[in-house]
Amino acid sequence: MSFPSTRMRRLRRTPALRSLVRETIVHPSHLVRPLFVVPGDTTRREISSLPGQYQLGVSQVVPSVAASVELGISSFLFFAIPEYKDDVGSAAWARNGLVQQAMRAVRAELPHLTLIADLCFCEYTSHGHCGVMVDGCLDNDATLTNLGKQAVSLAEAGADVIAPSGMIDGMVSSIRRDLDDAGFTDTVIMSYAAKYASAFYGPFRDAVESAPQYGDRCSYQMDPGNAREALREVELDLEEGADIVMVKPALPYLDIISQVAQISSVPVAAYNVSGEYAMVKSAAAKGWIDGERTMIETLTSIRRAGADIIITYFADEFCARYRQGLTLAANG
Numbered sequence: 001m002s003f004p005s006t007r008m009r010r011l012r013r014t015p016a017l018r019s020l021v022r023e024t025i026v027h028p029s030h031l032v033r034p035l036f037v038v039p040g041d042t043t044r045r046e047i048s049s050l051p052g053q054y055q056l057g058v059s060q061v062v063p064s065v066a067a068s069v070e071l072g073i074s075s076f077l078f079f080a081i082p083e084y085k086d087d088v089g090s091a092a093w094a095r096n097g098l099v100q101q102a103m104r105a106v107r108a109e110l111p112h113l114t115l116i117a118d119l120c121f122c123e124y125t126s127h128g129h130c131g132v133m134v135d136g137c138l139d140n141d142a143t144l145t146n147l148g149k150q151a152v153s154l155a156e157a158g159a160d161v162i163a164p165s166g167m168i169d170g171m172v173s174s175i176r177r178d179l180d181d182a183g184f185t186d187t188v189i190m191s192y193a194a195k196y197a198s199a200f201y202g203p204f205r206d207a208v209e210s211a212p213q214y215g216d217r218c219s220y221q222m223d224p225g226n227a228r229e230a231l232r233e234v235e236l237d238l239e240e241g242a243d244i245v246m247v248k249p250a251l252p253y254l255d256i257i258s259q260v261a262q263i264s265s266v267p268v269a270a271y272n273v274s275g276e277y278a279m280v281k282s283a284a285a286k287g288w289i290d291g292e293r294t295m296i297e298t299l300t301s302i303r304r305a306g307a308d309i310i311i312t313y314f315a316d317e318f319c320a321r322y323r324q325g326l327t328l329a330a331n332g
């Protein structure tokens with residue numbers, strides 16, 4: 001049957017009908033809020049390229065997390081700018097590192113939350129690369145040893161989830177072994193399985209001062225032209241024991257999220273990265289787009305592509321909007 005008996009517009013007539021038949025919704029429980037811990041206990045400094053996001057001193061983390069919890073967020077991803085950087089990034093596994101301190105503080109006050117630690121060295125090394133450098137190249141296997149130390153230190157500080165983001169070969173199995181050996185058999189590994197060498201990380205590198213001092217990350221992060229390779233990365237991480245696999249960035253890689261969702265036997269996460277957020281914010285500030293509707297449409301598209309979990313700087317804003325009633329969601 002076709003027109004005039006079939007009329008697709010019948011189900012689009014009212015907001016209530018549209019929300020009744022909407023296939024994809026975003027719920028606060030799907031979202032993870034990233035946060036940046038910095039030296040200086042009471043620091044609270046807005047990141048100019050990420051409006052609405054702050055660098056937080058340790059004492060500011062609990063109040064900031066508590067405010068998100070009020071809005072409905074229960075998962076947080078921690079990054080830090082350390083007090084000192086060196087050529088291997090040893091501050092990453094310091095017992096009193098900033099992420100470790102912040103996690104202990106949150107654990108003590110709000111024990112029911114899911115605390116996720118990004119596991120990488122680019123914020124911690126003086127050269128800004130994601131591990132140990134030998135003759136200008138990232139030494140894969142030496143980096144694995146240090147990732148294990150960092151993972152155990154963060155698990156000791158209360159991390160429920162360890163999220164290795166360095167695209168180091170063998171990282172999942174190696175971290176799993178080191179966590180298990182230290183007794184952390186229940187610590188989840190969320191692998192940044194398919195992470196692309198992307199220009200969309202620009203504002204993040206400002207936020208954590210982690211731009212490489214020389215060269216780029218193209219020898220470990222993926223080439224944007226490749227899809228098959230992403231599936232292979234995911235398969236390897238699944239074999240190595242990843243509990244959750246991630247695709248990053250999200251918007252320019254919705255096709256990858258969709259393909260990964262079809263082959264993955266574990267939940268799929270997508271990282272709606274700093275550049276994706278900054279584009280929406282800057283265009284909205286100029287009045288060129290409606291920031292709120294763009295946010296909802298963006299997050300809905302990432303879920304529709306197949307992501308179970310979305311890491312996003314919009315977490316708070318989305319939840320505040322959600323509270324007002326989301327029927328409105330994709331409407332307008």
Ligand code: PBG
Pocket residue numbers: 118119120121122123165166200201202203204205272273274275
């Ligand atoms: C690596 C890491 C990066 C991001 C998350 N983890 C940066 C990079 O690979 O250069 C980027 C996140 C974003 O852009 O929001 N530690």
